[in-house]
Amino acid sequence: xxxxxxxxxxxxxxxxxxxxxxxxxxxxxxxxxxxxxxxxxxxxxxxxxxxxxxxxxxxxxxxxxxxxxxxxxxxxxxxxxxxxxxxxxxxxxxxxxxxxxxxxxxxx
Numbered sequence: 001x002x003x004x005x006x007x008x009x010x011x012x013x014x015x016x017x018x019x020x021x022x023x024x025x026x027x028x029x030x031x032x033x034x035x036x037x038x039x040x041x042x043x044x045x046x047x048x049x050x051x052x053x054x055x056x057x058x059x060x061x062x063x064x065x066x067x068x069x070x071x072x073x074x075x076x077x078x079x080x081x082x083x084x085x086x087x088x089x090x091x092x093x094x095x096x097x098x099x100x101x102x103x104x105x106x107x108x
Contacts, residue, residue, distance in 0.1 A: 005042030008034050012089045020082035031089040038089075039096025048101050055094035062087035 012034035019027045043051045062083040070080030 005038060005040075008037040009042055012038060013086075016085035016089050017082055019085035020078045028085070028088045031085055032092050035089045035092035036096060039093035039100075043093070043097045045104070048097055051097055052094060052101070055090050055097070058090050059087055059094065062090075 012031060015027065015031055015034065019031065066080045066083040066087070069083060070076045072079065
């Protein structure tokens with residue numbers, strides 16, 4: 001399971017970058033599934049705080065920066081799409097990790 005989580009994370013980042021150059025909408029469903037796999041399989045209890053801090057930072061930067069960076073000449077449109085793909089990938093993972101963390105806190 002640990003290997004599947006690592007592969008899902010690497011594949012998700014690569015697919016997010018590729019999504020910046022594609023027009024197919026089905027790629028976002030794949031990114032969502034990969035994000036769920038990463039959240040379920042790849043984040044241990046000791047990594048929760050670091051992962052959530054990084055994920056929230058990435059989500060905020062992606063959500064707020066995609067429109068701004070899209071205005072850059074030549075590369076802006078592609079970078080904006082990559083930001084949105086990363087947002088689609090990281091958000092489900094962050095939600096799963098946050099819910100698991102809350103569940104474990106409530107259980108104690």
